[in-house]
Amino acid sequence: MSVEFQTLSRSYKGKPALDGFDLKVEPQSFTVLCGPPASGKSVLFRLLVGLEKPDAGRILLSGRDITATPPAERPVGYVPQSFALYPHLTVADNMAYPMRLAGAPREAIARRVDRTAGILSITHLLKKTPDQLSGGEKQRVAVARGLLKDAEIFVLDDPLVGLDYKLRERLMDELKALRAELKATFLYATSDSLEALTMAQRLVVIDRGRVVQHAEAAEVYHDPRHARALDLVGFPHANLLSGRVANGMLEAGPLRCAVAARDGEVIAGLRPEAIRLGAAPGLRIEAQVRLVENLGGEAVIYLEAAGRDLTATLPISGGRPPEIGSRTALAVDPADILLFDAATEIRLAGSAA
């Protein structure tokens, strides 16, 4: 089933949470919505589930307008961000609750509970009550409960937040497998960019209640169309330096070079992995090392250059990362600098020359 949001708007006390939100996702796709906190992801999901009404705009499922359809009549399963399990019911009964409510036959419920519990590795918990579970176990039960509904669309609002990395990785694989098995359309919100890149077929970057880019995950990473897409997708966060272009010259903190962009205020973006240490061809930058995080094979190095903060990731195979407090020479290929309009944050045509 396809899902289409058409110029959806929703404000709270005059402040827009969604502001002309437009998005269409294909049937049986796995779409990840990635946006910073308070960008509107949860509000969007609550509108799709029917828990709230938009101020303007429409929601279409396979072309049918469901904006005014009551929640119970929408074929949408929901894993909310904050979950509440019924304390007096066992895990199995907690999971079964939405299907019971919908009047599903007992055998169908039992089958579905068993299968979903197996996929999420919670079979051993089925007879326990929530007070006997750890935080992570409760979270997996809540995910299972949301996925149990006989639905064609499932929305998962940051369902793995707070779980340890190994468990998250495993659950991500299992959720993808489950999507294929259920032949359903999955919408998955996260504010974690690594999770977004790992999970996504299609990635939607949201900023301030609007879609700023919708593309394959790799395309968002390699060809960000908006400063927020560059900022959010990738780890560590990209460097975003405010500056200006005048007479074909970029000046943004330590980044000073000829560019083919029009004159005006800009944001110059540079991924940490595009900065090299030592003398290399390209733009030379003098910097001071503020902090080094040694990750084994590579180091994240926090620097100051021309009064601005810069983050670099450097391979340190065999070598040693630079000393904290030392001065160091950096090299940047001007072609790696991405320019965005300072006001709209949209990518500008023309990169460094």
Ligand SMILES: Nc1ncnc2c1ncn2[C@@H]1O[C@H](COP(=O)(O)OP(=O)(O)OP(=O)(O)O)[C@@H](O)[C@H]1O
């Ligand atoms: N019921 C509400 N009343 C008032 N303001 C609200 C309400 N729900 C959401 N908002 C506001 O709408 C904006 C978007 O919130 P939303 O919860 O959708 O963000 P989000 O992208 O899901 O963030 P997070 O990743 O932190 O969950 C925020 O500024 C939030 O304060």
